[in-house]
Amino acid sequence: MYSFLRIIRFALQDIVRNIGLSFMTIFVLVLMLLSINTLLFLRLVTNEATTSIRDQIDVSFYLSPEATASEIDEVYTYIASLPEVTQATFLSQEEVLANFRILYHDNENILASLEELTENPLGATIVVKTKDPADYVTVINDLNVPEYETIVESKTFTDTQGAIQKIDIITTNVEHFSFALTVFFAIISFLIIFNTIRVAIYTQRIEISIKKLVGATNWFVRGPYVVESVVFSVISVGIAMSLAYTSTGFLDQYLGVVLGDPQFLTNYYVSHILSLAGIQFGIVFFLTLISSMLAMRRYLRT
Structure with missing residues (x-):
């Protein structure tokens, strides 16, 4: 010591x-x-x-307003079954319209135009998330098939991979x-x-x-x-x-x-x-x- x-x-x-x-x-x-x-x-x-x-990335598939319930269900089931997809959220026509009104709540011209329409012009939407941002391109390509051309009107994908x-x-x-x-x-x-x-x-x-x-x-x-x-x-x-x-x-x-x-x-x-x-x-x-x-x-x- x-x-x-x-x-x-x-x-x-x-x-x-x-x-x-x-x-x-x-x-x-x-x-x-x-x-x-x-x-x-x-x-x-x-x-x-x-x-x-990565959590903010998603791809939205906008479905035709004329699409039937069975067609919509078929597309949703197909998307949800893809191995790259981790989450598929279905938004009905009513939910899409409500979200649209909230988004443009301060634009009187757009809201006035909606009021003049007798029917909901917006179709249902399927919002998809994948495991990796690179998988979104794969999912979009999987939906580019002839049988879904009349059902899926458009797709939006904000590519934040860059x-x-x-x-x-x-x-x-x-x-x-x-x-x-x-x-x-x-x-x-x-x-x-x-x-x-x-x-x-x-x-x-x-x-x-x-x-x-x-x-x-x-x-x-x-x-x-x-x-x-x-x-x-x-x-x-x-x-x-x-x-x-x-x-x-x-x-x-x-x-x-x-x-x-x-x-x-x-x-x-x-x-x-x-x-x-x-x-x-x-x-x-x-x-x-x-x-x-x-x-x-x-x-x-x-």
């Missing part, structure tokens, strides 16, 4: 003695962790935005940049820690030699530098996660309008805070420990 306390004391002394390098090490580690958090935020927002856009692809391309490019930035900061962190430990060992080489002469093991000598790795990891993770959590509240103000959840990032961060802290601590501790061990190998060989 006494040896362990001495190791901690030596570690804190080294940190204070090299306060400038210690600060720089923590600073670069924080930048690396912020890059990792940026990658996480990008992936979360992209997945949520893509899902939101928007999804643009989001994916932008996100991929930003992710590549963020990943490269993370690797860059990781390399800089490694070099700073490596050289910090080497300088510390070089300046204390006489002290280390005396320790070894009086029977100190290599692990006793290594101990302070391992503790330094833990200290650097805890401080950098604490700072990075505090900054990341603060940024979630700021980003949610703008993302909430698009994603439909005013606290999307904040809720995710809070619910996963332990796992995020553990993973980030593991990454930083591994990096600092490896760089420390490599720096000490040359000077602590038995």
Whole structure:
């Protein structure tokens, strides 16, 4: 226990003695962790935005007002049986007319024209959703058959696949940049820690030699530098996660309008805070420990 306390004391002394390098090490580690958090935020927002856009895609099949009930039932049954279709919603002529009135409630000319008609000019509609946006073209082609030409008057399909692809391309490019930035900061962190430990060992080489002469093991000598790795990891993770959590509240103000959840990032961060802290601590501790061990190998060989 006494040896362990001495190791901690030596570690804190080294940190204070090299306060400038210690600060720089923590600073670069924080930048690396912020890059990792940026990658996480990008992936979360992209997945949520893509899902939101996909949910808004559908194709509507407008049926002829003269179509009989049996013909309508045949078309609906056929569409619902297609393997690509996940949902087929049938809207009767009355429902279509009611929706039309709501849509154009502020257009008096259109409403007046409807009142002059003795019959409902709108036919029933079948609204279809598929597993994947690419499947809509398949469903539309399946309905382009001669037996349904007189029943299905028209089809509308808002192709948002282009928007999804643009989001994916932008996100991929930003992710590549963020990943490269993370690797860059990781390399800089490694070099700073490596050289910090080497300088510390070089300046204390006489002290280390005396320790070894009086029977100190290599692990006793290594101990302070391992503790330094833990200290650097805890401080950098604490700072990075505090900054990341603060940024979630700021980003949610703008993302909430698009994603439909005013606290999307904040809720995710809070619910996963332990796992995020553990993973980030593991990454930083591994990096600092490896760089420390490599720096000490040359000077602590038995």
